[in-house]
Amino acid sequence: ADSLGRRFSSCPPAAFSKRKELSLADWVKLLQALESPSASLSSVAKLFGISKSQTGRIGQCREQILADWSTNANPLHKHKWEGKGGEVEDALFAWFWQVLAHGERLSGPILKAKAQELALSSGQDFEATDGWLCRWKSRHN
Numbered sequence: 001a002d003s004l005g006r007r008f009s010s011c012p013p014a015a016f017s018k019r020k021e022l023s024l025a026d027w028v029k030l031l032q033a034l035e036s037p038s039a040s041l042s043s044v045a046k047l048f049g050i051s052k053s054q055t056g057r058i059g060q061c062r063e064q065i066l067a068d069w070s071t072n073a074n075p076l077h078k079h080k081w082e083g084k085g086g087e088v089e090d091a092l093f094a095w096f097w098q099v100l101a102h103g104e105r106l107s108g109p110i111l112k113a114k115a116q117e118l119a120l121s122s123g124q125d126f127e128a129t130d131g132w133l134c135r136w137k138s139r140h141n
Helices: 024-035 041-048 052-060 062-070 087-101 108-122 130-139
Strands: none
Touching: 024 041, 024 052, 024 062, 041 052, 052 062, 087 108, 087 130, 108 130
8 A cells, every 4th residue: 555545456567558549650660560571460560569369350351551651641740530521521632632633732721621512412411621721631631
């Protein structure tokens, strides 16, 4: 017991550790490590400091992780958050790449106006706010 009379558990400190969250960049590194002929789930799990089951789940999502990586998703994100716009966000991202390919410059108001236009054309109830734009830019790096 400590000075306040609390009792300490006999569990080892590892029992109190939280699940380690890896970023998208770490997931790609983990997938590359799994490709090694001498790699096993347990050896890769130890290398990244995660459980064997978590390593296996990441390996099962290989195609989705590599697709996110190839579309220039934010490599520091640890969770994949979907925006409130869904189809609007996907259409805006496709339009965004088309405009960049033509060498045009974009700004926040232009992106918000195009998102609003796409929402109206698809019949969705959607408002492109400054907060939404900030999160959209973060989601799409």
